[in-house]
Structure formats: C-alpha cells, structure tokens
Amino acid sequence: MKARKKADSIATFFFYSSAIFIGILALIILAVLVVKSLPILSNNNFFELLFSSSWRPSRGEFGFLPFIVGTIEVTLIAMAIAIPICLLSSIYLSEYATKRMRSIFMPVIDLLAGIPSVVFGLFGILVIVPFVSFLGKMFGSSTTGYSLLSGSIILAIMVFPIIISVATAVLRSVPHELRESSLALGATRWQTVKKVVVRSSIGGLIAAVVLGFSRAIGETMAVLMVIGNVAIIPKSLFDPAYTLTSLIANNYGEMMSIPMYDSALLLAALMLLLIVAFFNIISHIILSKLIKHNYTNEA
C-alpha cells in the first residue's frame, strides 16, 4: 500500500517538474536572445537598425531593412498565392467532396506537410527556378531564376497543408443545421457556402491563414536555397532577395570574428521569435473560441 502511494507521489513530482521545466526552458530561450541582442540595441540607434539598408558588419553598420523587407515580401507574396488556392480547396473538401474523396485527399495533404524543407528547396532549384527564369525572360527581365518569386512559390506550396487542414477543420465544425436551414429557405448550395458557412467561420479561416503566415515567415532552408541571397531591397518579383532566416543561416560562421555580429544575428532571431509568437497566440485565441467543443469535450 505504501509502495503504491510512494510511486504515485514520485510520478506526480515528475509530471509537475516537467511542466515547470518547459516553462523555464521557454523563459531561458527568450532571456538568452534578449540578453544577447541588448549590446547591439544599446550600441546602434534602434531606428537605424530597422530602417537603414546598409549592412556592413565590419564597419559596425547593421541595417536590417533589406532582410526585413525581403522576409515580409516573400511571405506576403507566398500568402497571396496560397490563400485563394487553400481556401477554395478547403471549401471544396468540406462542402462538395464526398466522404471518400476527403479520406483520399486529407492523407495526401498530410504527406505534403511531412516533406523536409531541404527537399522542397531541391525541388525549387530543379523546377521552380528554371520556370521563373523562363517566366522572367517572357516578361523581358533577364533573371537567373533565383528570386523573390521562386522563394514565394516554394513557400506557398509549403504552407498549403497547414492552411488547408486547419481551414477544412474550421469549415467542418459549422453545425449542419445552419446549412440545412439555409437550403430549406431555397438558397443554392453555393449561396449557402458563401453566405452561411464561410461567413460564420470567417474567424477560423483567418486563424488558419495566420498560422500559415507564421510558418512561412520562419522557414529557412527552402527559401535560402532559391531566393538568391543578395542584401538589396528587391525592385521586382524577379530580383533576388534576402530573408532574416537566411541571414542567420548564412553567417553563423563569422559570428564570432566581427564585433557585434553575434548580437545582430541574435537580434534577428529574437525578431523572428516575437513575430511568430505574436501570430501564434492570436490564431490560438481565435481557434480556441471557435472550435470550442473540441476544447470542452473533456470537461
């Protein structure tokens, strides 16, 4: 009897300490990034860091603008490609597809989610880059293909599974009675989809998009392999660009040889962390309110 109680209290101790551990770990990660980026924040003007485009680490000039612009542009263009495709696919899967079709498509979409990002990058080099180069020539711009557009296309493909799986789940969670009453009033299927289903799940669809966005903004290897990595502010879709994630990945080697360089790179990491955390929390709040029965099942 005593042994059982002892086993129980030991297990309880481990369970609680793992919960404390994860909290402390998150705080440590945040603290290390903040502490390490403080030197550059106190040494350089904050606005200069954000809005200057001269990146000359050896002279102590750290203008993040090209990287910030590159990151935002590649992500936004990727989302512009992905959002219509994903939402239309999700609506079809949720409203029109038969159960059998869904049971074929959803695993396929999961499969896409599991492909490693270097493999996406390789596919980008083999297929997307030549395609974009061809496209560029058609529009009269000589490009190698390693460009903003290539990065965006790869990123768009990478966020397909995330947006589609969340959006489909959101659409499926709309109660059947709502659809039925709309159909009973004489609305067509499409009118029902447009005016009832999509309208009542708009928050969840936004959350799905936000999740995709935050995944895209932090993606490293695939983008790094196709975007060209030139620290300029791109003027067209066919120009090369540079992202915050690639900045960290490409320069860790020299991190220790130039003063402040490590601090600058860790600041980039901190920015990414804060942006992603912000968007994740937003989508979490929306989703937990929306798909409530999922959360309250156990209560």
Place this chain on the structure above:
Amino acid sequence: MKRKIKRSEIEEKIFKILMIVSLAIVLLSLIGIISVIVIKGFSALSWSMIFETPKGGYYLGKEGGIANAIVGSLYLAFGALILSLIVSIPLAFALQKDYLNKKIANLIRVLLDVLCGVPSIVYGAFAFIVMMHFMIRASLLGGIVTLALFMTPIMTRAMDESIRLVPAELKEASYSMGATRFETSFKIVLRQSLPGIATAVLIAFGRGIGDAASILFTAGYTDSIPTSLFSPVASLPLAIFFQIATPIAEVQRRAYASAFILLAIVLIVSIITRYLSSRFSRYNLS
C-alpha cells in the same frame, strides 16, 4: 427572377471550376515534388551511395557514399527522440485535468503551440550561442539537444491531443476501484492512448530527421561516422544542402540521391503514422 437564378448558377459553376483547379494545383505540387525527387534521385542511387562513407575527393565527384549522413541523421533523430520522450511523456500526462487545473494546462498548451511555431533556425541560433558560451564544439550531443528542443513541443502537443480523448468515465471507473492517479495514468490512460502516443513520437521523428536549420550550427559535418557524443556528425538534410551547392554535376546528382533517401525515410514514417492513427480511431472508445 429567371435571370437571377441563372446568374447564381453560373457563379456557382465558375467557383466550382476554380475549386477543382485549386485542388488540382495542391495535388499536382505534391505529385510533382515526389516524382521529381524519385526520378532524379533513383537514377543517381547506388549501393555505394548507401553503404560507403565519402572517400578522398568525394566532393569533386570521386568515389564514396553518404553512409556518414544516413547514420548521422539516424543517430541525431533517435537521440533527440529519447531526450524528447523524457520531457514529453510526463508533461503530456501532467496536462490532464487530474493533475493541473484547466487554466494552467491551457496556458501550457498555448506555450507549447508557440514553441511549435518557433522557427528551427531560432532554436539553432539559441543552442549555438549557449554552446559557444560553454565552449562546446559542434557535436552529436549538441545536435541531439538542439533537435530535442525543436521536437519536444511537437511531440507533447500531439500526445496531449490523444490523451485528452480518453473518456473521463474510464478514469473515474479506475479511481473508484481505488487506483492511484499514477496507476490510472499508467495502466488506463497510457494503454488507451498508446497508438496516439506512438503516432506523436513518429510525427516528431519525421519532423526531426528532416530538419536542417536547427542542426546547421550545432551538429557540424564530417565525413566519418561519429564514434562519440562529442564528435561532429553529418546529416542527410545538410548533405543535400552542401552537395547541391557545389558546381560539379556528379556531386549534384548525389544530392538528388540523398534527397531520395531522406524522402523515403520520411514517407515511410508518415505512412506508418497514418496506419497507427487510423487504428487508433477505430479502437477508441469515445
């Protein structure tokens, strides 16, 4: 009236076509990626690619293989898996409402979701700077710990999803028989959610073995199979990354073969995952 109906019908038709086109794009991109890698990679694949380590001049197109990277990736992923399990299992159990109250549990869930979303390059940069501080060189151990940072939130969250599906009635029945919380967790909940937990482990494994950004700085790269936790280690994602960056066609072909091997591992893991989770939903009591 008649014209209005027609217009809405046309609208529906147009959108239906657009939807099917979208779905086709999604499907085609998956088929495209897999078939390009399979076609390009399979033709470049050979037994020596799989079973040999790089010999002198390998990166100039001479003989050898990427056994170092295959074994390295398996070491890294399995090591990280074990490390993640040590945190994930107790944490996933702690999230039950038997242990933590709902508010705190949900707070930890949000934290885990945020950690899941943190880009792996951020974990890599964090681990690298900590390792520099303690003067630890890039090594198998460094790679394992970094990868575990990245995998733990993913694994815990997936385990939590399957553990919370265990019906409360089952637990109540166990308690009313006089079982302790630990016995209930271990003998009832664990057993009931075992396929889900296995799925969670495989999901994390698949994500971990394919991730390059987190181990880019922390695991290093070497042509030999590591003999201790403190020697640097090669990995498949980085093998692909480095080989494709060379200008030599023969070495680039090896990048395709490496990608084929990595994709095969990930897809097999993913298919096993699907199989397990479909079994899970079939036998689940709720």
